[in-house]
Amino acid sequence: MITMKDIVREGHPALTKVSQEVDIPLSHEDKALLEEMIQFLKNSQNEEVAAKYNLRAGVGIAAPQLGINKKLMAIHFEDENGKLYSYGLANPKIVSHSVGKAYLAGGEGCLSVDRQVEGYVPRHARITLKATDMDNNPVNLRLKGYPSIVFQHEVDHLNGIMFYDHINKDDPFEVPDNARPIE
Ligand SMILES: O=CN(O)C[C@@H](CC1CCCC1)C(=O)N1NCCC[C@H]1C(=O)Nc1ccccn1
Numbered sequence: 618m619i620t621m622k623d624i625v626r627e628g629h630p631a632l633t634k635v636s637q638e639v640d641i642p643l644s645h646e647d648k649a650l651l652e653e654m655i656q657f658l659k660n661s662q663n664e665e666v667a668a669k670y671n672l673r674a675g676v677g678i679a680a681p682q683l684g685i686n687k688k689l690m691a692i693h694f695e696d697e698n699g700k701l702y703s704y705g706l707a708n709p710k711i712v713s714h715s716v717g718k719a720y721l722a723g724g725e726g727c728l729s730v731d732r733q734v735e736g737y738v739p740r741h742a743r744i745t746l747k748a749t750d751m752d753n754n755p756v757n758l759r760l761k762g763y764p765s766i767v768f769q770h771e772v773d774h775l776n777g778i779m780f781y782d783h784i785n786k787d788d789p790f791e792v793p794d795n796a797r798p799i800e
């Protein structure tokens with residue numbers, strides 16, 4: 618099972634590399650990795666399991682965080698309306714996005730970053746994302762709000778981008794014009 622010791626931390630080269638696309642149909646190895654990544658997220662959100670294995674709760678994880686530079690990412694969480702987002706995705710691509718921006722009002726963190734980094738992380742408010750899921754089916758998702766932010770955070774990892782790369786150095790809490798805060 619994946620635990621925190623498997624998650625590489627900032628300074629590890631895998632986090633700033635552009636990852637490679639994977640072959641479709643997925644190899645057994647890549648499919649098994651996506652399954653393990655989803656299981657980690659489920660475990661991390663389960664109080665007993667997280668306490669037992671000292672897991673930090675996460676809603677998404679990308680293969681580079683495991684030192685693996687493949688375009689594989691997993692997302693698992695329920696939004697405020699109880700809608701479940703649970704995906705193991707290969708070769709995700711943001712094919713279109715809104716002009717408008719959005720950001721988490723509380724800022725962002727990362728399981729690969731063992732420190733608080735203050736500031737707003739401006740992202741696209743809405744995105745259309747295409748990918749292949751773990752059963753080799755094409756996925757076409759239109760996302761807004763918190764889910765849109767989560768998916769963008771993970772896609773960034775596959776391109777070697779960390780959340781703090783988006784924070785305005787001169788004014789971390791500067792709100793880009795017409796950007797929407799997500800509580
Ligand atoms: O690349 C992937 N990562 O680095 C895991 C990150 C991904 C999120 C950060 C901002 C958008 C996506 C993650 O999940 N976190 N960041 C650090 C500690 C907190 C944790 C988190 O937000 N946990 C959470 C939130 C709601 C419900 C349950 N748990």
Ligand code: NI
Pocket residue numbers: 726727728729770774
């Ligand atoms: Ni992260």
